[in-house]
Amino acid sequence: xxRIGVFVCHCGTNIAATVDVKAVAEALSHEPGVVIxxxxxxxxxxxxxxxxxxxxxxHKLTGVVVCSCSPRMHENTFRKAAAxxxxxxxxxxxxxIREQCSWIxxxxxxxxxKAVILGxxxxxxxHLNAPLTAGESPxxxxxxxxxxxxxxxxxxxxxxxxxxDVDIVEKKSTIGGKMAQIDKTFPTLDCAACILTPKMVEASxxxxxxxxxxxxxxxxxxxxxxxxVTIKKKARYVDEVKCTGCGACVEKCPMKKVPNEFNEGLxxxxxxxxxxxxxxxxxxxxxPNYCMMLKNGKCGICSKxxxxxxxxxxxxxxxxxxxxxxxxxxxxxxxxxLDKYDEFAYNQCPxxxxxxxxxxxxxxxxxxxGTLLRPSDKTHPHTIVFVQCVGSRCDDEKGKPYCxxxxxxxxxxxxxxxxxxxxxxxVYVFYIDVRTPGKNFDEFYRRAVEQYNVHYIKGMVGKVTxxxxxxxxxxxxxxxxxxxxxxNADMVVLAAAIEPDKTAxxxxxxLTTQMDxxxxxxxxHPKLRPVExxxxxxFLSGACQGPKDIPETVAQASAxxxxxxxxxxxxxxxxxxxxxxxxxxxxxxxxxxEKVCPxxxxxxxxxxxxxxxxxxxIRRVASVNPAVCQGCGACTVACPxxxxxxxxxxxxxxxxxxxxxxx
Amino acid sequence: MNKNLKEQVLRSSGVNVLKxxxxxxxxxxxxxxxxxxxxxxxxxxxxEKGDIDTLMNSNSVYKCxxxxxxxxxxxxxxxxxxxxxxxxxxxxxxxxxxxLSPVQIPDMLxxxxxxxxxxxxxxxxxx
Numbered sequence: 001x002x003r004i005g006v007f008v009c010h011c012g013t014n015i016a017a018t019v020d021v022k023a024v025a026e027a028l029s030h031e032p033g034v035v036i037x038x039x040x041x042x043x044x045x046x047x048x049x050x051x052x053x054x055x056x057x058x059h060k061l062t063g064v065v066v067c068s069c070s071p072r073m074h075e076n077t078f079r080k081a082a083a084x085x086x087x088x089x090x091x092x093x094x095x096x097i098r099e100q101c102s103w104i105x106x107x108x109x110x111x112x113x114k115a116v117i118l119g120x121x122x123x124x125x126x127h128l129n130a131p132l133t134a135g136e137s138p139x140x141x142x143x144x145x146x147x148x149x150x151x152x153x154x155x156x157x158x159x160x161x162x163x164x165d166v167d168i169v170e171k172k173s174t175i176g177g178k179m180a181q182i183d184k185t186f187p188t189l190d191c192a193a194c195i196l197t198p199k200m201v202e203a204s205x206x207x208x209x210x211x212x213x214x215x216x217x218x219x220x221x222x223x224x225x226x227x228x229v230t231i232k233k234k235a236r237y238v239d240e241v242k243c244t245g246c247g248a249c250v251e252k253c254p255m256k257k258v259p260n261e262f263n264e265g266l267x268x269x270x271x272x273x274x275x276x277x278x279x280x281x282x283x284x285x286x287x288p289n290y291c292m293m294l295k296n297g298k299c300g301i302c303s304k305x306x307x308x309x310x311x312x313x314x315x316x317x318x319x320x321x322x323x324x325x326x327x328x329x330x331x332x333x334x335x336x337x338l339d340k341y342d343e344f345a346y347n348q349c350p351x352x353x354x355x356x357x358x359x360x361x362x363x364x365x366x367x368x369x370g371t372l373l374r375p376s377d378k379t380h381p382h383t384i385v386f387v388q389c390v391g392s393r394c395d396d397e398k399g400k401p402y403c404x405x406x407x408x409x410x411x412x413x414x415x416x417x418x419x420x421x422x423x424x425x426x427v428y429v430f431y432i433d434v435r436t437p438g439k440n441f442d443e444f445y446r447r448a449v450e451q452y453n454v455h456y457i458k459g460m461v462g463k464v465t466x467x468x469x470x471x472x473x474x475x476x477x478x479x480x481x482x483x484x485x486x487x488n489a490d491m492v493v494l495a496a497a498i499e500p501d502k503t504a505x506x507x508x509x510x511l512t513t514q515m516d517x518x519x520x521x522x523x524x525h526p527k528l529r530p531v532e533x534x535x536x537x538x539f540l541s542g543a544c545q546g547p548k549d550i551p552e553t554v555a556q557a558s559a560x561x562x563x564x565x566x567x568x569x570x571x572x573x574x575x576x577x578x579x580x581x582x583x584x585x586x587x588x589x590x591x592x593x594e595k596v597c598p599x600x601x602x603x604x605x606x607x608x609x610x611x612x613x614x615x616x617x618i619r620r621v622a623s624v625n626p627a628v629c630q631g632c633g634a635c636t637v638a639c640p641x642x643x644x645x646x647x648x649x650x651x652x653x654x655x656x657x658x659x660x661x662x663x
Numbered sequence: 664m665n666k667n668l669k670e671q672v673l674r675s676s677g678v679n680v681l682k683x684x685x686x687x688x689x690x691x692x693x694x695x696x697x698x699x700x701x702x703x704x705x706x707x708x709x710x711e712k713g714d715i716d717t718l719m720n721s722n723s724v725y726k727c728x729x730x731x732x733x734x735x736x737x738x739x740x741x742x743x744x745x746x747x748x749x750x751x752x753x754x755x756x757x758x759x760x761x762x763l764s765p766v767q768i769p770d771m772l773x774x775x776x777x778x779x780x781x782x783x784x785x786x787x788x789x790x
Contacts, residue, residue: 112703210719343736393684395740432686462692462736477691479704
């Protein structure tokens, strides 16, 4: 006979304000097998847990039902409490009467009825719970960082510092990411390259760090502590080991009309290229879309001038497989495409640029060697208009619903730098709100206004019209003086919204991690677990999780490293015992489960069975690898013969819950 | 504040004025801006406040070209021109408030005026 204890939590007023907790405890005390039913203000507190522990000992409980918050919040707390007094932790069930009941209802009577029903379902289920024992699996002592921007570099450096091997996979031919393109950083105005490139060199020289540049993750298998990842090393047609980065090939390459991505297409590069002088690894890459040798076999100059013999036109994509204990995603961001914002004339006029393009135009290593000139006629601009929130804070049809967070600060930086270097230039910033939360941030923006006399105008630009004399008419509203302005500008700079890199979505599918509707990776808890994904062993670093500036990115990168190190130092981790198993006598070998399993945990084997007529027969049956199974339950639903069942969530348990709810 | 009138304008325009984030792009893009006493962003804000009588009595309602530039460019999908339209309808639908009568037409005619414009004018300025 089962002896079940029911414990109803008030959660302060979170539950008790909408659910009559005493009535719930009373109603559940009459359920079959229930020997004790209590309520308490905070069941998760020390004294609340003691209440559960004492009841288990005193009443010799064989099952516990806690009516409280989501099991994601405190299931573990109560399982640990039960285990500490000798009750198998898997004999504890949680009825979620907070997120799924009190928080979403207003009427006390309705909410109380529902709480009772949820409690009854949990009691019905716990009747069928079986004690489970968790196994252990080893942890591979190596981490993978996907993305080699400042986030990925910082995470890799911190993990390497703790003594673990780290691989960085970067899809471009050099690490450095967006920060390498930036000229100065706010709010200190120090040079981005001066603080980034030493870190890039440090990463390349660290004995624990391996950089796979010009590479992509092509397959991820396994689970926390035991990921097997296939990395595609794309053919760069240059032998990375032999290449010395001397640049002779680049100098002699006759194909000079390739848009230079590193300078945002503002100038051209050669078909064989090294993105910038401080690239890491400093290895040339041949662009197969433009190389005449690769396209039609005519040229071959680079291989003739290369003294190291590093050019290899026959190089193929290579795939390497590696085991990792932890994976850190640091895929970063990009400015959005501005094609659909016709009103800003971005596609019509070369002097309308994005902020990242301006960053290159002002950079000493940029197309103009650091002198700010109009892209159209290379003249010095005298009036520059900045437009904020282009594509940010929009409804879904018009752009991104979120604030891109970094634009207010970098625009203040740009405005200030221009006024500092070219005091004859008038700078206008059209803003909706100036958002400068952060240490020394608002002071920085005020300096732009008060010290540098940047004209901040509250209002939005409505229309940008390129004129025949080369000037640009900017039509905008000034909301404070309630007038419409026409500014005769030389350049317009658009603060384009930022969005997650396009590779993030397919990567999330490979990693079975969650994303929000904007394709930012979702953290396990928005407040308390900000650098972990909901999938164990996958961590988040930098702007792939949400818009972030450099200081925040670095802080999060180090936090993600700390979490990954916490996993890597363990020799083994406890497995989830709630895994699927197949009843071989019922299995008809249809392969439905194998097809739906997202983790590749199910294989089929030919087994010998004794038949009722005493003959033997070979039958093909499913078998589950418990170390790989994540307990998602897809196979139990797909199985037509009912052979697949999930420990802790068996078909009979689920049906018992449904029966209890429908009774 | 006239609650019924506000309700009527909100319903007939189908616009949720609370979506406005006060960026002023509508007024930044409006070609009739200088002709108007109250500008597109003010229409949205004043309807939110319920100050509709003021708008109805202003000539701004007849100066809107209904070009829909503000609707096209509003980042939040507020559709200010529809608010202006709804206020204008509220005005012309009052008894004796037609803004255009057939007897005025002959004086306005010239050979460049498309017939379509007359039809549109009646639709906009009269019951």
